[in-house]
Amino acid sequence: MADYTQNPQGGFAPHLHPEYAIPRGQAVGKLTNFTGAAVSLALVVGIGIWGYKLLVRDVSGIPVVRAAAGEMRVRPEEPGGTLAEHQGLSVNTVTALGAADEVTEQVRLAPQPIDLIDEDQPMADFEEVSADESSDVTQAPAAEDIASALESGSVDSLVAQLTDGIMPMEATEDESLPVLASVAVPDVQDAPEVLEGDGMSVSLRPSQRPARASINAGTDSGGMVVPAAASASTTELEAASLPVGTRLVQLGAFDTPEIARAQWGQLSARFAPFMEGKQRIVMEAKSGGRTFYRLRAHGFEDIGDARRFCSALVAESVDCIPVVTR
Known part of the structure; x- marks a missing residue:
């Protein structure tokens, strides 16, 4: 029995005789592969650009307008506008109204x-006046004449030549009299008499400071200096005896009651007008x-x-807080 090895299209089967097999379209396959790769690459690039624009765009949706360069408003050279010629x-x-205006009165x-x-x-319009035509101008003597007059000793003739034609000045009655200038002379005071004595050894001592600002030399049990006048007139109240809602002022917190009372004395001496009538x-x-x-x-x-x-105490750097009892 005969063995047929050809395929229906003609030729031999590729697995039997590859050299006689019909060649496939390799060029078409390569073109298809390149086209698919290019489309895929373009798709990836497009998706990347689209995603980047989503990230950098304005989320609020408000359009951003770039500011114009230069000044926003410029003052015109003529604030009132350009004036037209031949007005009035x-x-x-x-031309404006279509009819003639009323006749002017x-x-x-x-x-x-x-x-x-x-x-x-202008100066060019004035005529030049020669020296010969001017009769009012007196010729001054030459320098040689002055030198010769001084050498010869005839000064009087030189003075007469210089003053020739000049009217003498008439002295008025006020000018002929001498003027006396009045000068204010300060009164001379006698020097104070010098007292003879023993000097600084017997001079008076300065007066003491006011009693309100003086500090008592004695100290309390806490070692703080307490003014005598302030401690004598201070009234201390018990905190438990005050009703709820009483207006108070806190002046600080201290470790011992003695230090607190000493601080009250210092404040009373420093702010006596404000602390008057206040209870501790x-x-x-x-x-x-x-x-x-x-x-x-x-x-x-x-x-x-x-x-x-x-407010008055805080202005002097003293701690003070308004409080209310509870």
């Missing part, structure tokens, strides 16, 4: 131009396992009075 003439009224001619006086004329309150308080004592002042009508008091 009657012929312009015919009075017509005036333009004034004559102003002429310059002789003093203001030393209140014990605890915070964080630590015991301290608050120094407060009583005697204010309302919160406004307390704030004014604190």
Whole structure:
């Protein structure tokens, strides 16, 4: 039985006789591959550009307008605009309104131009005057004549020549009299008499400072200096006896009640007008396992009075806080 090895299109099967097989379209396949690669690459590049634009665009959607260069508004050279020529003439009224304007009641001619006086004329217009024509000008003597007159001693003739033709000046009555100038002479004061004595050894000592500002030499148990006048007139109140809502002023917190009372004395001596009529309150308080004592002042009508008091003390670098009892 015969063995047929040809395919229906003709030729031999590729697996039997490759050399006789019909060649495939290799060129078409390569072109297809290159086209697909180019399309894929263009798609990737386009997606990348589109994603970048999404990232950098304005999320709020408000359009951004670039500012124009230069000045926004420029002042014109003529603020009122350019003035047209021949304004105010009657012929312009015919063109603007279509009819002639009313007849003017009075017509005036333009004034004559102003002429310059002789003093203001240009210098070229003046005529030159020769020395011979001028009779008012006196010729001065030559330098040689002056030298010869001085050598010969005839000065009088030289003076007469210089003063020839000159009118003598008549002295007035006021000018002929001598003028006496009055000069204000200061009064001479006698020097103070020098007192003879022993000197500085017996001179008076300066007076003492006022008693209000003096500090008592004695100290309390805490070692702080307390003014005698302030400590004698100070009234101390118990914190428990005050009703709720009382207006107070806190002047600081201290470790011991003695230090708080000494601070009150210093403030009373320093701000005597403000501390007048105020009562002292030393209140014990605890915070964080630590015991301290608050120094407060009583005697204010309302919160406004307390704030004014604190404003005066804070202006002098003193701690002061308005508070209310609870």
